[in-house]
Structures are given as structure tokens and as C-alpha cells.
Amino acid sequence: MVTIQDVAKAAGVSPMTVSNVINEREHVRDSTRAKVLDAMERLDYRVNVAARNLRTGRTGTIGLAVPEIDRPYYGVLAAAIMKAAEAKSLRVVVEQTERSRENELDALTLSRNRLYDGLILSTVGLGPADADLLRVDYPIVLLGERIFAGPADHVAMPNVEGARAAVEHLIARGSRRIAIVEGDPTEDLNVSSLRNQGYREALAAAGIAFEDEWVVPIGEFSLEAGVQAVQRLAERGMAVDGIFCVTDTVATGVLRGLADHGIPVPGQVRVIGFDDVPGSAYTVPSLSSVDPDHDFMARTAVDLLVRRIEGNADKAVHRDVIGPFRVVERESSGG
Amino acid sequence: MVTIQDVAKAAGVSPMTVSNVINEREHVRDSTRAKVLDAMERLDYRVNVAARNLRTGRTGTIGLAVPEIDRPYYGVLAAAIMKAAEAKSLRVVVEQTERSRENELDALTLSRNRLYDGLILSTVGLGPADADLLRVDYPIVLLGERIFAGPADHVAMPNVEGARAAVEHLIARGSRRIAIVEGDPTEDLNVSSLRNQGYREALAAAGIAFEDEWVVPIGEFSLEAGVQAVQRLAERGMAVDGIFCVTDTVATGVLRGLADHGIPVPGQVRVIGFDDVPGSAYTVPSLSSVDPDHDFMARTAVDLLVRRIEGNADKAVHRDVIGPFRVVERESSGG
DNA sequence: ATGAAAGCGCTAACAA
DNA sequence: TTGTTAGCGCTTTCAT
Numbered sequence: 001m002v003t004i005q006d007v008a009k010a011a012g013v014s015p016m017t018v019s020n021v022i023n024e025r026e027h028v029r030d031s032t033r034a035k036v037l038d039a040m041e042r043l044d045y046r047v048n049v050a051a052r053n054l055r056t057g058r059t060g061t062i063g064l065a066v067p068e069i070d071r072p073y074y075g076v077l078a079a080a081i082m083k084a085a086e087a088k089s090l091r092v093v094v095e096q097t098e099r100s101r102e103n104e105l106d107a108l109t110l111s112r113n114r115l116y117d118g119l120i121l122s123t124v125g126l127g128p129a130d131a132d133l134l135r136v137d138y139p140i141v142l143l144g145e146r147i148f149a150g151p152a153d154h155v156a157m158p159n160v161e162g163a164r165a166a167v168e169h170l171i172a173r174g175s176r177r178i179a180i181v182e183g184d185p186t187e188d189l190n191v192s193s194l195r196n197q198g199y200r201e202a203l204a205a206a207g208i209a210f211e212d213e214w215v216v217p218i219g220e221f222s223l224e225a226g227v228q229a230v231q232r233l234a235e236r237g238m239a240v241d242g243i244f245c246v247t248d249t250v251a252t253g254v255l256r257g258l259a260d261h262g263i264p265v266p267g268q269v270r271v272i273g274f275d276d277v278p279g280s281a282y283t284v285p286s287l288s289s290v291d292p293d294h295d296f297m298a299r300t301a302v303d304l305l306v307r308r309i310e311g312n313a314d315k316a317v318h319r320d321v322i323g324p325f326r327v328v329e330r331e332s333s334g335g
Numbered sequence: 336m337v338t339i340q341d342v343a344k345a346a347g348v349s350p351m352t353v354s355n356v357i358n359e360r361e362h363v364r365d366s367t368r369a370k371v372l373d374a375m376e377r378l379d380y381r382v383n384v385a386a387r388n389l390r391t392g393r394t395g396t397i398g399l400a401v402p403e404i405d406r407p408y409y410g411v412l413a414a415a416i417m418k419a420a421e422a423k424s425l426r427v428v429v430e431q432t433e434r435s436r437e438n439e440l441d442a443l444t445l446s447r448n449r450l451y452d453g454l455i456l457s458t459v460g461l462g463p464a465d466a467d468l469l470r471v472d473y474p475i476v477l478l479g480e481r482i483f484a485g486p487a488d489h490v491a492m493p494n495v496e497g498a499r500a501a502v503e504h505l506i507a508r509g510s511r512r513i514a515i516v517e518g519d520p521t522e523d524l525n526v527s528s529l530r531n532q533g534y535r536e537a538l539a540a541a542g543i544a545f546e547d548e549w550v551v552p553i554g555e556f557s558l559e560a561g562v563q564a565v566q567r568l569a570e571r572g573m574a575v576d577g578i579f580c581v582t583d584t585v586a587t588g589v590l591r592g593l594a595d596h597g598i599p600v601p602g603q604v605r606v607i608g609f610d611d612v613p614g615s616a617y618t619v620p621s622l623s624s625v626d627p628d629h630d631f632m633a634r635t636a637v638d639l640l641v642r643r644i645e646g647n648a649d650k651a652v653h654r655d656v657i658g659p660f661r662v663v664e665r666e667s668s669g670g
Numbered sequence: 671a672t673g674a675a676a677g678c679g680c681t682a683a684c685a686a
Numbered sequence: 687t688t689g690t691t692a693g694c695g696c697t698t699t700c701a702t
Contacts, residue, residue, distance in 0.1 A: 003695055014673045019697060027671055049450050050394065051695035053385035054678050061428070069429075070414040070613065075405040082404070082431055091450075093396070093428045094404075096417055115384050115426075223617040252617055259619040278405065282558045282591040284619045338679055349689045354681060362687055386679035389694050 002045045011039035022047060061091040062305060063116040065107035067099040067124050072249060072277040074122070077143070080298030081120060088306055090117070099220075101125030105133060108140070118305045123147060124191075139308030141301045145191035153304040153319045155297050157274075159191060162290040162325040163198025164205075166272045167244050169288070169327050171206045173334045175242030175270050178203065179214045181229040181254060182246045183221065192246050195274065199244055214240060221246060226253020227260070234261050241269055242333075248273035248280045248289050255283055255332065266334035276328050285331035296323045337378045346374035357382060396426040397640060398451040400442035402434040402459050407584060407612040409457070412478070415633030416455060423641055425452070434555075436460030440468060443475070453640045458482060459526075474643035476636045480526035488639040488654045490632050492609075494526060497625040497660040498533025499540075501607045502579050504623070504662050506541045508669045510577030510605050513538065514549045516564040516589060517581045518556065527581050530609065534579055549575060556581060561588020562595070569596050576604055577668075583608035583615045583624050590618055590667065601669035611663050620666035631658045 004022075008015040013036060020028050021036040028036075039045075053059045064081055066074040082092045093116060097103035104125045118139030126133070127146050134140065135151035142154040170178055180199045183192030203210050216232050218225040226245065230253075233240060238261070245251035251273030258265050265271055265285050273280060276291035300321050307313040339357075343350040348371060355363050356371040363371075374380075388394045399416055401409040413429055420427045428451060432438035439460045453474030461468070462481050469475065470486035477489040505513055515534045518527030538545050551567050553560040561580065565588075568575060573596070580586035586608030593600050600606055600620050608615065611626035635656050642648040 001695090004697095005695080015695090016673060016697080017671085020672085023697085029671065032671080048389070048695050050385055050388035051678090052697075054383070054389050054680085054694090055696045055698080057385075057678080059385065068414060069404065069417070070407070070410040072405070072407065072410070072614075075407070075410040078429070079403060079405040079431065082429070091428060091430075093426055094413070094417070095426075096414065223613065227617070252614065256617040256619060256621070279407075279558065279587065279614060282562070282588055284591060284594040286591070336679090339681095340679080350679090351681075351690080352688060355688085358681085364687065367687080383679050386694090387681075389678090389696085390680045390682080392694080 001048075002043045003048070004045075006043055007036065007039045007045050010043060011035045058309075059115065059117055060089065061093055061116050062302075062309075063093050063095060063107065063110075063119040064122075065095045065097050065104060065119065066122045067097050069094055069096055072279060073247065073275050076277055076294050077122070077298065080294045081302060084295075084298045084302040088302060090302070090306075097122075097125065099124050101127075101130065105130075108134070108136065117309045120301050120305060139305055141305045141308070143297070143301055145194055148320060149318075151318060153308065153313075153321075155301045155304070155321045155323065157191075157292040157297070158322050158325040159194035160198040160201070162274060162292060162327075163195035163244065164202045165198075165325070165327050166274065166288075166290050167199050167202035167242075168205070169329065170242040170244065170270050170272055170333055171202060171208070173242075173266070173270055176208060177211070177214065177240045178208075178242035178244060179216055179233060179240040180244045180246075181216045181218060181226065181250055184217060184219060195244075195246055218246075218250065221250050223249055223253035223256070226250040226255075227257040228253075230254055230257025230261060230263075238263065238269075243269060243271045245271065245273045248275040248277045248287060251287055251289070251332075252279065252283055255285070255287065265332050270334055271332040272327075280328075281330065283332075288330045288333035289328050290325050291328050292325050293323050336383075337380045338383070339380075341378060342371065342374045342380050345378060346370045394450065394452055395424065396428055396451050397637075397644075398428050398430060398442065398445075398454040399457075400430045400432050400439060400454065401457045402432050404429055404431055407614060408582065408610050411612055411629050412457070412633065415629045416637060419630075419633045419637040423637060425637075425641075432457075432460065434459050436462075436465065440465075443469070443471065452644045455636050455640060474640055476640045476643070478632070478636055480529055483655060484653075486653060488643065488648075488656075490636045490639070490656045490658065492526075492627040492632070493657050493660040494529035495533040495536070497609060497627060497662075498530035498579065499537045500533075500660070500662050501609065501623075501625050502534050502537035502577075503540070504664065505577040505579065505605050505607055505668055506537065506543070508577075508601070508605055511543060512546070512549065512575045513543075513577035513579060514551055514568060514575040515579045515581075516551045516553060516561065516585055519552060519554060530579075530581055553581075553585065556585050558584055558588035558591070561585040561590075562592040563588075565589055565592025565596060565598075573598065573604070578604060578606045580606065580608045583610040583612045583622060586622055586624070586667075587614065587618055590620070590622065600667050605669055606667040607662075615663075616665065618667075623665045623668035624663050625660050626663050627660050628658050 004015045004018045007018045123144040131150040216229045272288040274290045276289040280287040339350045339353045342353045417427045458479040466485040551564045607623040609625045611624040615622040
């Protein structure tokens with residue numbers, strides 16, 4: 001192992017000067033710098049990050065805890081966050097929480113073991129009742145739709161507005177009886193209930209009286225759950241001409257289910273999702289969706305975290321940022 | 336910051352004893368252990384991983400470099416590798432190489448900066464000519480189809496056999512004029528050329544004379560490239576009744592392209608892909624594919640890497656492991 | 671502009 | 687079974 005000492009010896013300078021060169025500090029004569037760089041090259045020197053971390057107390061790494069990296073939405077999110085982090089010279093460690101409240105808390109605890117300078121935590125298991133557990137003296141940023149005005153910076157999607165715009169789009173295209181495929185309604189605040197709110201606002205604004213049978217609750221936001229939601233609607237006589245799905249993954253399953261039942265889309269039923277994941281432009285029919293601007297969310301989350309890490313943020317004040325969105329009209333809504 | 340020293344003082348023992356308790360070593364009296372654990376709890380002690388890393392020379396973290404985490408295949412692969420790594424108490428840092436040869440080499444170099452104990456490198460940019468660059472004195476495992484018998488352990492998919500089985504399946508279903516949508520043929524050895532070999536073997540075995548116009552080269556393995564491949568075939572008169580696609584992502588684009596052209600699948604053309612990503616069961620029509628057993632590949636890669644890290648592997652001998660596969664028959668091939 | 675000394679928190683090796 | 691010593695490689699501080 002080649003150390004700074006070795007380089008210093010080879011270059012005929014002190015270890016401190018080598019350190020100054022490595023960290024691109026000023027007050028190093030060009031000729032000295034050249035000598036050092038040459039020695040580093042010759043010896044194939046590499047910094048020992050562990051030693052630097054120990055000394056500085058910083059790791060140059062942030063954690064990202066997501067439910068499942070192999071879900072398209074989280075893949076897109078993770079890619080965007082890595083890109084945003086790279087722009088700040090930060091590495092990203094991805095942890096999977098498998099949608100469990102416990103694992104999300106574990107991620108928080110583990111992270112505090114000084115492994116990362118901060119943590120971006122995408123919560124789906126933790127709910128509003130757990131907000132106090134997030135009151136930690138450690139830089140974190142929350143992503144997700146379940147905890148608002150909590151004790152941490154938070155970036156959320158434009159759930160209400162986006163959902164409302166999506167349903168208004170279905171109405172504009174001619175739908176009048178619009179189903180919503182959404183999450184477990186027993187949870188008090190989650191991505192579903194906010195999107196449900198937007199859904200109802202859109203109906204109300206159009207003077208459409210909401211009917212209970214339009215609601216199809218599902219247990220998880222998966223492809224299979226989408227298929228089963230259609231089955232449920234079919235059992236109720238498929239008395240709808242529009243379906244708003246809580247995520248694109250669910251919507252893709254819904255498209256599949258509608259195909260199973262031979263129901264034309266958008267001919268008989270219009271469909272729209274939420275997230276605008278890459279695959280949505282290529283389903284058959286292609287899926288209309290709400291694009292929440294993943295890059296904006298990623299950039300904002302990383303920026304907020306860096307502010308905390310660098311101590312440039314008021315410990316008592318926490319930001320709640322909601323991103324922009326746009327409705328992407330494709331075949332499934334007759335767009 | 337609470338250190339081992341603090342805990343030792345609070346528990347009335349030496350730092351070494353605290354260390355022994357933390358690391359669950361033997362030869363600690365139960366009563367002593369209890370005292371230490373109690374003090375740790377009271378002070379809310381957390382290990383300083385940086386200090387431990389510096390001392391032990393191990394980080395407990397491995398790197399995983401993939402082209403793009405937001406491609407379904409790499410999402411599935413990353414999830415499987417994280418699961419396999421977790422079983423060995425290893426964390427995983429994901430880096431994205433964006434399919435470039437340079438970034439893949441960078442990942443290798445950065446990794447050697449002692450950040451990780453080892454690296455799993457999924458290569459698509461590096462080719463056989465670069466094999467020598469991988470001759471590093473550092474634990475690495477290669478994933479991918481471009482470098483075989485190189486200077487590192489390597490896990491690959493059953494490209495030839497899987498492709499052959501896929502095409503044999505199309506033939507068994509009645510296809511006789513079978514296109515292949517594959518990668519740039521100017522590369523001498525890549526995932527495409529191996530799958531091309533399997534494709535040709537299947538044709539030959541069935542006594543079908545191969546025709547040049549059946550080959551549709553694409554520049555990248557994307558959804559859009561699949562759409563464009565169909566456009567190409569349509570311009571040639573769509574004189575095929577089967578299409579073998581080099582990946583499921585490409586095949587999903589091909590399904591989309593065939594829908595654009597109003598070509599019935601599997602009625603007029605049967606389609607099969609490779610990878611069996613989660614979405615393939617839910618496309619319309621659902622996509623037949625070759626399942627390469629992602630979990631096996633992930634487990635094998637992690638096992639090989641751990642062997643290297645622990646020094647239990649001969650430095651001069653490198654393993655080339657090829658996983659199992661099975662053909663998954665769905666609607667797109669009339670299965 | 672450069673260097674010397676000290677120490678970050680932990681654990682390997684050895685001692686008691 | 688428990689404790690002592692030393693030092694991993696780096697950077698902060700202060701001196702020159």
C-alpha cells in the first residue's frame with residue numbers, strides 16, 4: 001500500500017505538502033506540485049478514503065433508501081439522484097427497505113452509524129404517526145407522500161394537482177364514469193388519499209356525482225394488482241368509461257387486465273396513470289400519465305441534503321417542496 | 336460523539352473489552368457483556384465505521400457498476416445482488432457507467448481507491464481487447480457477455496443455449512422465416528453475437544436456410560430501437576413470421592412497433608425476447624422470453640467476489656460461470 | 671510556501 | 687478473561 005508518506009519521501013517533501021497537492025489547496029509552488037504529482041503517478045498512489053473519513057468526519061457518500069430498486073419508478077428516481085449527487089461529487093449507497101416500516105427505520109439507524117454524510121429516505125412504510133422517529137440530529141431528506149410537515153426536509157410529488165389534472169383530462173376526452181384504482185384506504189394519509197382528493201376535486205369541478213363503486217382499492221402498487229383491479233371492475237359490470245390509476249405500474253397491469261377482458265382502450269374505457277415511467281410510452285396502447293419531473297425531485301432532494309450536511313440550514317425549519325408536473329397524453333386516454 | 340472510550344469508562348472496563356463485545360467475540364464474561372451493553376444503550380453508542388475501516392482495511396461494502404440502473408434488467412440484477420450481498424453482511428454501492436468504456440474503467444479505478452472491498456462490474460463498453468486492463472490485483476467479478484476467459488472471475492448468461500432454445504420454440508410453434516433484432520454486428524464478441532450464434536444453430540438444426548434480410552441491427556438495446564427495428568422490417572415487406580429479440584426491452588419496443596403497423600401477434604408474427612424482466616408478463620400481448628435466473632447470477636457473482644475478498648481463491652485461476660435458463664412461453668409466441 | 675506534531679476511533683498483538 | 691500499547695493514513699493546527 002502506497003501512502004502519503006511514501007509519496008512525500010519519493011518527492012522529497014513533507015506529507016503535508018502532498019496532502020495540499022491532493023486537495024488542490026493554494027500556496028503550493030508549481031515546481032513542488034509537479035514533483036509531487038510525478039511521484040504520485042510513479043508510485044500509483046491512491047488516497048485511503050477510510051483514513052480521510054476518519055480524520056475529516058465526512059464520507060463523501062450519501063445513502064438512498066428506496067422500497068425496491070427493481071420497480072421502474074424507483075429505478076428512475078435512483079438514476080436521477082445518482083446523477084444529481086455526482087454533480088456534487090457524492091457517491092450514493094442504495095438500500096432496499098422492501099416497503100417495510102421497520103426496514104425504513106433501520107435504514108435511518110444504520111445510516112447514522114456514520115456511514116453516510118446524510119440519507120435520502122423514500123418512505124412508504126412509515127406513516128404520519130412515525131413522524132417523531134424522524135426527528136434525528138442527522139441530515140435527512142424525505143421522499144414520499146405519507147409524511148408532510150414532519151421534522152425533516154421533504155420532497156413530494158404534486159399529488160393532488162397532478163391527479164386532478166389527470167382526471168380532468170379524462171373528462172375532457174369524454175369520460176363521465178371514472179374509476180380510481182388506489183391504495184389501501186385505511187391508511188390515513190398516503191399517496192393514494194392525496195391522489196384520491198385530486199380525483200374527487202376533478203369530478204366535483206365537472207359536476208359529476210361520485211359513486212362508491214368506482215373505487216377499487218388494491219393492496220400493493222404492482223402489475224398484478226392492476227390486473228386484479230380490472231377483474232373487480234368486471235365483476236361489477238364494468239360500468240365505467242375511464243380509469244385513473246395511482247401509478248403507471250398499476251396502470252400497465254390495468255391495461256393488461258382490460259386486454260384480458262377484450263375491452264377496447266380508449267374506445268370503451270380511457271386509462272391514465274401517474275409517474276410517467278419510461279415504459280409507459282411503449283405499452284399497447286401507450287399509456288397517458290402524469291410526469292412529476294423526476295429530475296427536479298432528485299435535484300431538490302440532493303440540494304436540500306447538501307445544505308443540511310454543510311450546516312447551511314436552520315435546524316428548526318424544514319422545507320416541504322412539491323415539484324411541478326405535466327399531463328402526458330397518449331393513446332390510452334384517446335390523447 | 337460517543338466513542339468506545341466513553342463506553343469503556345461508563346462501564347468500568349477497558350476499550351478493548353467494549354470492542355470485544357461489539358464484535359461478539361468469545362471470552363467475555365456474561366456479567367461484563369451486560370455492563371457494556373447497558374452502557375452502550377445508555378450513551379446511544381454507534382461504531383465509527385471509518386475508524387474501523389482504517390484499522391481493519393475492510394469496508395464491508397462492495398461496488399456494483401451497471402450501465403443504467405433505470406433499465407429493467409439492471410434494476411432486477413441490482414436488487415438480486417443487494418439481496419445476495421445482504422446475506423453476507425455486505426453493503427452495495429451502485430455506480431452507473433452509462434454504457435461507456437471509459438466510465439467502466441473509471442469504476443474500476445475509483446473502486447480501487449479502497450472504497451470497496453471488491454467490485455462487481457457489468458461490462459458493455461469494455462470489449463475483449465480491454466481484457467488486460469482488468470488484470471488488477473483487487474477483487475473483481477465481471478458480469479456480461481463481452482469478455483470471456485479474461486483475467487477475472489466472470490458470470491455470464493447462457494446466451495447461445497438460451498437463444499437457441501428461444502428460436503427453437505418459435506420454430507416449434509410454426510415460424511419458418513425468423514428475424515433477429517440484435518446489436519451492432521461490427522463488435523467482434525458481444526451479447527448479440529452469442530445470441531446470434533444460438534439463433535443460427537436453431538435454424539440450422541431445423542433445416543432452415545438463413546436469409547440476410549432477417550437480420551435487423553440496432554444501435555442500442557432500447558424500447559425505441561425495437562420500434563425502429565419493426566419499421567425496418569416493414570420497409571422490407573415484413574416477410575417474416577417470427578422475431579427473436581436480443582433483450583426483453585427491445586422486444587417490448589418491437590411489440591409496440593408491430594402494433595403501430597397493425598400486425599397481429601402471434602397471429603402473423605411470433606415474438607420472443609431474452610431476460611424475462613418483470614414487465615414481460617404484462618405486455619399486450621404478453622411477451623415470451625428466456626429467463627436466465629437472475630438470482631443464480633447474483634448469488635454466484637457475490638460468492639465469487641467474497642471468495643476473492645477473503646483470499647480463498649487462486650490468484651492465477653479465474654472462473655467462468657454460465658447460469659441456467661428456461662424458456663417462458665407466453666402469448667407473443669402463441670405459447 | 672512548507673513542515674512537525676498530534677490525534678481522529680478503532681482493533682491486532684501481546685501481556686497480565 | 688481483561689487490559690496495555692501501538693498504529694492504521696490522513697489532515698488540522700501551529701510553527702517556521
